[in-house]
Amino acid sequence: MRAMRRSGKARGTRRSGARAAVALAAAGLLMVSGTCTSSAQDRGAAGPSGGSGGLSGTAACPGLEGFSCATLTVPLDHSGAVRGRLGLKVAMGDNANAPKGVLLFLTGGPGQPGVPFVERIAKAMEPVLKDYRLVMIDQRGTGGNALQCPELQAQMGSSDLTPPTAGAVRDCAAAIGTDRRFYSTGDTVADLELLRRALGVRKLTLDGVSYGTYTAERYALAHPGRVARLVLDSVVPQTGYDPMDLAAMRAAPRVLTEACESIGCTTDPAADLAEVVDTYDNGVDVLDAVTTWGFVDPDYAEMIDALHQAAEGDPGLLGGLIQGVRQGSAASAEELSQGLHASTLCLDGRYPWGRSDAPVAGRRAALEKAGAELTPADHGPFDAATATGLGSMLSCLDWPRTPAPPLPAAHRRLPGVPVLLLGGDRDLSTPVEWVYAQKKLTPWARVVVVAGVAHSVQSRAASDEGRRAVHDFLLGR
Template sequence: MALAAAGLLMVSGTCTSSAQGRGTAGPAGESGGLSGTAACPGLDGFSCATLTVPLDHSGAVRGRLGLKVAMGDNVDAPKGVLLFLTGGPGQPGVPFVEGIGKAMAPVLKDYRLVMIDQRGTGGTALQCPGLQEQMGASDLTPPTADAVRDCAAAIGPNRRFYATGDTVADLELLRRALGVRKMTLDGVSYGTYTAERYALAHPGRVARMVLDSVVPQTGYDPMDLAAMRAAPRVLRQACESIGCTTDPAADLAEVVATYGNGVDVLDAITTWEFVDPDYADMIDALHQAAEGAPGLLNGLIQGTRQGNAASAEELSQGLHAATLCLDGHYPWGRSDAPVAGRRDALEKAAGELTPADHGPFDAATATGLGSMLSCLDWPRTPAPPLPAAHRRLPGVPVLLLGGDRDLSTPLEWLYDQKKLTPHAEVVVVHGAAHSVQSRATSDEGRQAVHDFLLGR
């Protein structure tokens, strides 16, 4: 999407309160709320605590998780709690509170900023060394089947408790522990999907929402077809902005057709937006490869793979796989489909694709991405219920924010979500890529967020 590469820079200022792991023995049922509240070390104006939540919100399986939380000390903020949700799935929240606090400084006299390490991230990160090494911070890099199966085995049967719905239930316990009637939600990338799911589950508990780099509530397409179709538009816009004289869309089509490397190229292009939203080196590399000299492109592909290296504490690929497999719809169905028939279903779906579906890429790209392969070999797991696909968000003010150079969550997704958002304001920042609030050079998007949150 790349949902994993959520676009937030790692910053200092973390909580050190203890967090329990994958579910220690203890009574099932609701949590006891926040505990261990103390000043966040090295971070002025914030307190850190642990939110204790049940591993299984139904109470059928015993166990608890301790999730780190950072909270602004301005408990009487007139506009209440602003819960900022990071992406992935798999990215923690608390390590980013200092940086997000600086970006949101103009509104923090009115709002109390709160961030949380969602279950399976940060201090409770699901550990899958093989999958982590192969995928790093990407969700498009293809993993091996062995790495996927080893990861699922390492997590064990508890992998069924890491769907977005489980995180939504955790957030409702957080709201109660904070003692507020409603929260304002600001989500980035996968954080937008979490925010949407929370609003659908608890419509009366949301005051307003910022959705930055939007994943629609209908879910993520593991074939990434919207990004494939958007690539020509994005590359041509970037080319025009830097005055290049080539046609990067034609070059892209030629490269994929000649070298059959669509998965590698899409992975590299999607990652490159975090390096340079003008895609200058990538455009040059595509042109050289189309002319028969793929050396520069191959170097960029290898470089992006190396640059995507990340620890589980930075972005847990175990949590990433567990959540996407539970939440997703695949050619074979959902996570409870028998493993034996999945590959046949995938091959059948590939045969039904047309060039209009995948643009300059090919069917092999659509069916060979890490977002697909991570779940192809994921063991059969009970699938949690999902909200009705076309339920509309509650009628609260919503800001939909995106960059027109974003391939991780292309603008087409933003407009898909707009159809299901009754009171949507849309702001598109030209020249910006993924995660507008934290990464865009222009202040246009951040100013739009500030004005929206302050009701201007």
């Protein structure tokens, strides 16, 4: 999709092409193959410790040479207070005696499974797989165990910026029930420690992408002696995700201007962006569309054109791209579970009203107060209504009161192991500014920022620069 360039021809046709482009990009990001099917959640009578932490049913992964699939049984509640178990599907390279041990690759979301992506990740990691045993897991609440919230899923798809209705949020929480308190990142970290033990290895090398970086960071903070190396690609800092997405709002003018310069366009996309948001009062839609467009074309060519036309009074092309983003972001719960996404973000997050255990009645007032205190320096060309109206914020605004799990001290340093921080300078989903924020808390960090690349450098970048950096890092070069 990097061939898109500014043109004044056939606008109606280009709107249809843009919608198809987004749909293809979403499919490429979320495509679920037939590698393994996940078993349903087991809520049998056995106590939380009975049968937990072991791998069972190991067999060759259908259609995937060199990998075996198994089920990791974990307790629903790691504290042991609530009975029940979960069966999480795991795919493992058959080279169990790999000289550098296990490479655990963590996907994003929250809500994306891991096992369906084994073949794709194995191809990207092929140069290191003689030395490492690649392992991937469907984290709790994903894949075949996906938390099902049909209306919220239909409204948000694979986006965390699209605003949901309050009714869809409440219906989702009600469908999951009180078990929603067992889907924090801390619960997943505890699952990963059981996976390490089941694999029989002393340490893990973790490679996380997007939300997977946050999971890897949290694992390293909880189990510092169990980590050999960390690759953090498209970094979410260990301090947590900002539900107002202010870093992305501030980064958007830089990203669009750099993209414009790279393709030789003659407009001022930063000025156009500010004019569009001010004129049409559509900051949430625009931020969602611009952020997603990096997956389609990290040069943002057609988006830059659309913003310029809208700034000059013709919003037709921009409206078509926004509509295309919404259509192209459709995803099933098995591809990316919005129920799990909301459950995890609401438990992990810090919001203007506090955490998930704050009374619902006072949340909106706290949000409005926080929005009123924002300045243009905080949100750049966008506005306070954008910051307070994003999907990740509104999902948790209406999420029922739920006990909040403990979080690690926000500014604890990661353990002193080799860490590669990887990012693309065109990424608005996890802006490169977050790479440098995490670097301050990472003693042995190597930073690689790849020019002209957006989100998920290892699997989506046209350039091999980021992948080569990962391979060299993992092989100790």
